[in-house]
Amino acid sequence: MKIFDTINIREADKITITNQSITSIQLMERAAFEVFLWLKKHFADKETTFHVFCGRGNNGGDGLVVARLLKEDGYPLILDIIEDAGRPTPEYEVALKHIEENNIAYNTGEVYDFKRGKLVYIDALFGIGMNRDLPESVVTVIDRINRCQGTIISIDVPSGMYMDKPTEFAVQSDIVLTFMFPKLAFYMAGNSDYINRVEILNIGIDKQFIHDTPSYYEFIDSHQIEKRYRPIKPHAHKGTQGHALIIGGSYGKIGAVCLSAKAALKSGCGLVTAYLPKCGYEIIQSSFPEAMALTDGDEHITKIGFELQPKAVGLGPGIGQHPETQQAIHDFLKLATVPMVIDADALNILSYNKEWLEHLPENSILTPHPKELERLLGKWDNDFDKLEKAKAFSTQYKLVIVAKDAHTFIVNGNSVYINSTGNAALATGGTGDVLTGIITGLLAQGYVAADAAVLGVYLHGLTADIAVTETGHQAFTASDVINYLGKAYLKIEAECRQK
Template sequence: MKIFDAAIVRKADAVTIQKQQITATDLMERAATQVYLWVKQHFLDKDTAFYVFCGQGNNGGDGLVVARLLFKDGFDVVITIVEGAGKPTTDFLINLERVKQLGVSIVNTEYHPNTNSKRVIIDAIFGIGLTREPDEAVAAIIRYINNSAAIRVAIDVPSGMFLDRKTTIAVQADYLLTFQFPKLAFYLPDNYKYCNHIEILDIGLNKQFLKETPSNYHLTDRKEALKRFKPLLPYAHKGTQGHALLIGGSYGKIGAACLSVKAALKTGCGLVTAYIPKCGYEIVQTYIPEAMVITNGNKYITTIEHTIKTNAVGIGMGIGQEEETQQALFNFLKAQTQPVVIDADALNILAANKEWLTLLPEQSVITPHPKELERLMGSWDDDFDKLQKLQTLSKKHNIVIVAKDARTLVVQGNNIHINSTGNAALATGGSGDVLVGVITSLLAQGYTSNHASIFGVYLHGLTADIAVQEISAQSFTASDIIEYLGKAYKNLTVQG
């Protein structure tokens, strides 16, 4: 799903109004009606009181439409007009007159006591047009909303959030109901607290315009994942499903290699070989009887030499940073011509020897978590600075970067895909090792580096989304990711 900036959003509105021969007020009514329908479906209790905070721009107009529809449906509704939140727009004034004619309760910047446990605050103070910091009076209202015991529902954008730069204060929405397509800022780490649950509401914007307008940013939803999925063909056999080599492990960290190897097998790879130190031989052969094993060194890998033919290689999981291991990595990379998946200790070795990054074969995949990423490319001022640095690093070395986080980014050049699956259950040791196995397996099966990364990250996160419906997030482990890969594939193929 494409992600557009504020300028494109406004153009999409204008094209829709022109092509469909409607007014801006009509489009506002349509969009706000979708919010109303969602709210009505989720808050059925007629005892629920709705407190709608409206700025005086078009976002405030949306809020007024929602308030009017809820009031007509029999709900208790109070509207607060937030002075200082924009100049009154034509559509805002039209809808203000409509709620006045109905007799909806309207107050000016008045706070309401936290007495009703069935309270819902609807935030419609600012939308995508915000260009300056809220003044102190408006900031105080945002703080009041955030400190309220009420459920907070934001329309289109949490008020106070900037779409193109760092946000300092914004409504912390329990539910964010955004129009037509996602916005980049929603998925950046600095803004997680403002967007707890995101719903994308279709408001009927011109489909041709959306299809033909390019974007460097995408949200990897189910549809995007299925575009890249390669179903298992009826005549497939182990020789057609690729051979993956996973290089990793050291004394005390053989588990990392085990997780990667098993994940590669469970993701559909025909053959998987583990390249590990001798101390892990019996562990891997016992834990994963389906895997083949090559050993080198006793407690850690000292050289990387083999004669087997493989389709993809993943390296770094638990491999350690011994001097001989570092030299082995250098020699290995120097000899490679095909893309490699690089993780964990291998990334830390590269961070300590940044000139070695030039050895990476084109289209290699690196999978750093935030600290590993910082070691590789330095610190960043904010999330938008981080995005620019990621794009620069990817273009410089012609690599794919899987920047792991709560919302993992897949970066190739200027193009960034933001993953939509996964939850806090993945915050457990070994989940990154599993991801390396998944991506390497997909590479071996013939996926491109970009598609293997995008689809692999989506599949990896989907396991956790399925699992938390059956077990607690706290008890979820990296091994559970592997066990739920089958259900994740089933979820895609059955519902797809």
């Protein structure tokens, strides 16, 4: 699903109005009606009181239409119009006229009626056009909304959130009902306090415009995965499914390479070899008999050399930073030609020796968590600056970056893919090692680097989404990612068959 900026979204509205021979008022009514239908479906109890806060721009117009529809359908309604929240637009004026024609009471004073009970607060103060500091009076209103005990729902965006720069204060929404397109700002780590859940509502924007208008940003959901997923062919065998080599482990960290190797095999590749120090030989042979093993060094890797010809290499899980290991990685990278996934201490070693980045095969995949990413890129001013630095870094070294976070970004040059799966259950040790294995296994099967990264991250998150209904968030472990990979694949295949 494409992610458009504010300019393109406004252009999409104009094209839709022209091509569908409707007015801007009719498009506003259509959008508000979709919000109303969602609210009616999820809050069927007619004792639920909706407290709607409207600004005076187009977002406020949406809110006024929603308020009118709720009142007409018999819901208790409190309606406040915040006069300092924007300037009146023609669409807002029409929506307000309909409120008055229907004798719906509303408040414009400074004292807002925050009642108790089954309350749902609707935020329709500002939309995507927010580009200035909030007036103090509006800050006061938003602060009171944020301290409410009911459910807070924002229409299109949480009021106060900027679309293209850091947000300092905004409505803390439980649910955002956004129109047609996810917004890039929703997935920035710094905005996590303002958004808990996003629902995308289809309001019938012109399909040809969406198809023809390019975007460097894409939100990865099941539709995008369907385009990338390649089922195993009926005549496949272990020789056709690819051979993955996982290089890692050191004394006390053999579990990392075991997790990564097992994840690679469970991702669907035909063969997996683990290259690890001798202290891990018996561990991997007993805990993961499906893997082959090559060893070097007693407690850490001192050199990397092998005769086999893997289709992909995963480098770094548990490998440590011993000076001999660092030299081994340097010598290996100078000769490496196969697709690679680089993680953990291998990333840290590269960050200390950035000139080694020139040795990486093109389209290698780096999988840093935030601190590892900072060591590679240097410090950034904010999330938007971080993203620009990651794009520049990816372009300079011809690498794919999997920037792990609550919403993982996959950066391939100027193209950015934002993952939609996963939850807080993944915030546990070892899940990064598993992700390295999954992506390496997909590379070994012949996926191009960007697709391997996108599909691997999606699968990784999907396992947690499936598992938490059985394990809960707290009890989920990295091994559960591996154990639920099969169910994740089955879900993807089932969705592909339905389309």
